[in-house]
Amino acid sequence: NAGVMQNPRHLVRRRGQEARLRCSPMKGHSHVYWYRQLPEEGLKFMVYLQKENIIDESGMPKERFSAEFPKEGPSILRIQQVVRGDSAAYFCASQPSRENTEAFFGQGTRLTVV
């Protein structure tokens, strides 16, 4: 049973380009969270999605950031027109249900904006 898969593991983008981060949850999990971690800081909540629905996006910047979790395929976190401040590690976590609060995290995507 594969764990949460994130790809790519490392992503380098020039300022102004788009970054697309993918997260495949564990089998049977329909709930996905995205978190961002800056160096020496804790993880900051961005968005919580269930299949085809955004449940809570209160932690996501209003501009340039979007997330989706389609019926088929991985969850995608998209960052348009990246800036240097977007450089961070982005983690996704999945759960089988909303109330089952043991979250399984992926290994993260490290985004570097040059």
Added chain:
Amino acid sequence: SQKIEQNSEALNIQEGKTATLTCNYTNYSPAYLQWYRQDPGRGPVFLLLIRENEKEKRKERLKVTFDTTLKQSLFHITASQPADSATYLCALGVSNFNKFYFGSGTKLNVKP
């Protein structure tokens, strides 16, 4: 404002001793609290969860306490081993289960 505080200084202990890590919070009424382990370059790994109506939880060498009056959780690792060296994160969950808020973590170094 809401705040979760973990000791930013690394905790250095000798192998075999008990490590105790602290998580303090203000302006939260969490429904539950979790502890995670994170190794460099890797994602957090879930360790234990304790709910607001529970005082203590144990799992093998791990023990978590939760004092909602003091707004504090303590995380204990007994008979610590060098393999326990990592950063430990606490996370508070809200009652609607929409998100959990992380502290910045405490780095534990267990010396042989």
